[in-house]
Amino acid sequence: MRSEDHIRLGESHSAHNYHPLPVVIRSAEGAWVTDVEGRRYLDCLAGYSSLNFGHGNPVVLAAAREQLDRLTLTSRAFFHDRFAGFVTGLAELCGKDMVLPMNTGAEAVETAIKVARKWGYEVKGVAPGQANIVVMEDNFHGRTTTIVGFSTDPDARGGFGPFAPGFRIVKYGSAEAVREAIDENTVAVLLEPIQGEAGVLVPPDGYLAAVREICDDANVLFMADEIQSGLGRTGETFACDHEGVVPDLYVLGKALGGGVVPVSAVVANEDVLGVIRPGQHGSTFGGNPLACAVGDAVVGLLRTGEYQARARDLGAFLHERLADLGPGVVAVRGRGLWAGVDIDPSLGTGREISEALMRRGVLVKDTHGSTIRLAPPLVVSRDDLAWAADRLSAVLREARA
Numbered sequence: 001m002r003s004e005d006h007i008r009l010g011e012s013h014s015a016h017n018y019h020p021l022p023v024v025i026r027s028a029e030g031a032w033v034t035d036v037e038g039r040r041y042l043d044c045l046a047g048y049s050s051l052n053f054g055h056g057n058p059v060v061l062a063a064a065r066e067q068l069d070r071l072t073l074t075s076r077a078f079f080h081d082r083f084a085g086f087v088t089g090l091a092e093l094c095g096k097d098m099v100l101p102m103n104t105g106a107e108a109v110e111t112a113i114k115v116a117r118k119w120g121y122e123v124k125g126v127a128p129g130q131a132n133i134v135v136m137e138d139n140f141h142g143r144t145t146t147i148v149g150f151s152t153d154p155d156a157r158g159g160f161g162p163f164a165p166g167f168r169i170v171k172y173g174s175a176e177a178v179r180e181a182i183d184e185n186t187v188a189v190l191l192e193p194i195q196g197e198a199g200v201l202v203p204p205d206g207y208l209a210a211v212r213e214i215c216d217d218a219n220v221l222f223m224a225d226e227i228q229s230g231l232g233r234t235g236e237t238f239a240c241d242h243e244g245v246v247p248d249l250y251v252l253g254k255a256l257g258g259g260v261v262p263v264s265a266v267v268a269n270e271d272v273l274g275v276i277r278p279g280q281h282g283s284t285f286g287g288n289p290l291a292c293a294v295g296d297a298v299v300g301l302l303r304t305g306e307y308q309a310r311a312r313d314l315g316a317f318l319h320e321r322l323a324d325l326g327p328g329v330v331a332v333r334g335r336g337l338w339a340g341v342d343i344d345p346s347l348g349t350g351r352e353i354s355e356a357l358m359r360r361g362v363l364v365k366d367t368h369g370s371t372i373r374l375a376p377p378l379v380v381s382r383d384d385l386a387w388a389a390d391r392l393s394a395v396l397r398e399a400r401a
Contacts, residue, residue: 071290116131146163258294340371
């Protein structure tokens with residue numbers, strides 16, 4: 001079928017919970033994808049950081065293929081021979097004691113919320129049913145009903161209430177706002193070290209360190225949602241590393257599955273994760289053999305530091321090129337191989353700019369008005385990045401004409 005046939009048929013028989021760009025991808029390798037007509041595109045979204053190590057990474061695929069021939073699922077009713085290696089390796093990568101594997105990022109965030117509340121009641125001594133968690137404006141942690149209940153995005157919230165209580169929303173980037181929101185019933189602060197969906201918003205220098213200190217002083221857990229920002233994307237293993245900050249609890253996902261299967265995890269020390277006991281939380285597919293094989297391969301890729309270094313070096317080049325785009329660009333933000341580019345609204349919406357880039361062979365995603373996000377796989381080349389920046393420059397010149 002042609003692209004338009006795929007799109008028409010898919011839109012006729014699926015819920016319209018996404019508004020994809022009109023491209024139908026058939027195959028991919030590295031940082032490039034090919035559509036059903038044979039046109040090639042540079043993937044500058046990488047599945048919202050799920051494809052940090054590129055499409056079809058040979059190390060990840062080899063691990064998946066080998067495991068597919070042996071064992072894919074047992075449920076956690078039994079042990080399997082890939083579990084211990086995965087949780088041990090991931091715990092070591094994070095510098096923590098324990099791992100609770102799940103599947104999707106939203107599941108991992110829900111898990112972190114449950115862990116924080118349980119810790120608050122059993123360890124901190126909060127009165128039953130009184131725990132609260134401090135969260136940030138413009139956050140994006142997933143789309144379950146609990147999570148959208150503390151979103152400030154009207155599209156995420158609208159029509160899905162009533163919502164669970166127990167969350168206090170404060171201004172992102174303000175450590176003082178965090179401090180003021182904490183009381184004797186606060187069990188955790190949950191934040192993204194860089195807010196991706198909001199437009200790749202980087203908080204002020206010192207913010208994460210200040211939040212860490214506030215949490216220590218108040219006996220509150222610092223929970224870092226590194227689902228998009230972690231595992232090499234920003235030039236360090238975790239975005240928190242840029243400030244030398246170690247959270248009490250990491251929330252991980254996306255890239256942990258290597259672009260092959262959904263893998264997520266909550267990682268913390270035993271004094272935090274040890275509050276979860278048999279029967280209190282779980283997932284049929286969480287920590288399955290295939291997920292553990294793939295996740296273990298991803299951890300191995302990160303141990304060398306190669307991908308973190310690529311994100312640092314190529315990210316500096318990308319941001320240098322984006323800063324030189326000239327008229328039409330209002331602002332550029334980001335860290336490593338991750339950028340949010342605000343386009344002058346008079347030149348078009350983010351969607352219109354994304355469609356124009358697609359026609360020139362570059363795939364990006366818009367967010368919030370006239371902002372586009374760039375997050376290419378960490379295997380992208382310098383020449384590819386220069387080519388993408390040239391395409392964006394051409395789109396802006398065309399829009400100004």
